[in-house]
Amino acid sequence: MPAGARFEGRVAVVTGAAGGIGGGIVARLAAEGAHIVATDRADGLKQAVAEAAGDTAQEWVAVAADLSSGEGADEVVNTAIDRFGRLDVLVNNAGGGIIKPFLDHTPESMRETVDRNLWTTVHCCRAALPHMLAAGYGRIVNVGADSVRNGLYDHAMYNAAKGGVHGLTTGLAREFAPSGITVNTVAPTGTDTPTVLSRPPEAVERYRKTAALVPIGRFATVGEVASAVAYLAAEEAGFITGQVVSVNGGTAML
Known part of the structure; x- marks a missing residue:
């Protein structure tokens, strides 16, 4: 663990931890000293977390849970409290869109x-906030979507769910600001996750056209998204709350 690690002694719950962005967030927080409670409903969670956290990480635990129910969220948060005695950071990364034209839904x-995108976030916030209130400290970072701002084609239903996450962010941020708790959202554009990079040949042209819409000319890396999450999750970001921070290569500005 590096000297002066930002998350030394902190405990972070990371949802959607078996996926590309989730794995990157686990890797970044673990590298900076956090104890991780990682959760996902996907197979291979424990192996994915072990690979992301690495051999030098602080103690971590993986919890398979369906966070679209309050019971699943409670189980994850209770694991953090039972295992480590505290919960400092909640990263709501669980999600995944069913991307299709609206009338095809x-x-x-x-x-x-x-359920995947909004209810997972709502339930985890409800489970975590009482513990953060008791401690007088907390960092909640939601993973939203830049498509909420730019109206990306075929994303109407996904944007409805992620837009709810953006709205929840501002409401919780104002309500809990006096209690030492910040709530922010990181909204990525297209990101080069392993799933995206393994796209089938028929999707290559669509990928190229979409990436060409980004002024920087490419998708985000997982590490770039995880870096933004880590900053907002850190103690030093204590004067930033209620913000949607776009990691989008300039796709939308201001």
Whole structure:
């Protein structure tokens, strides 16, 4: 662990930890000294966290849970308290969109999109906030989406769910600011996760065209998104709250 690590002694819950961005967040927070409680409903969670955290990380634990229910969120937060006695940071990264034209959605696919992205965040915030209030300190960082701002094609339902996350951010930020708790959102544009990089041949041209819309000319790296999350999750970012921070290569400005 590096000397003077920003998260030494801190405990962070990271949701969606088995995925590309989630793994990058785990790696970054663990490298800076955090104890990690990682959760996902995907197979291979423990192995993914072990690979992301590395051999020199502080103690961590993986919890398989469905966060679209209050019970799943409670289990994860209670694990943090039981194992480490505290909860300092909550990173709500669980999500994943069902991306299709709006009229092609079914009631089931719409419900799943909202469950994955909005309800996971709501339930985890409700589970974590009482402990942060008791401690007089907390950092909540939600992972939103830049497509909420730019109206990306075929993303209407996904944007409805992620837009809810953005709105939840500002409401919670104002409500809990006097209690030493900050709430912010990091909103990435397209990101070169392993899933994106392994895209099938028929998706290559769509990837190229989408990346060309970004002024910097490429998608974000996982590390660039994780860096923004880590800053907002740190004690030094204590005067930043209620913000949606775009990591988008200039796709939308101001």
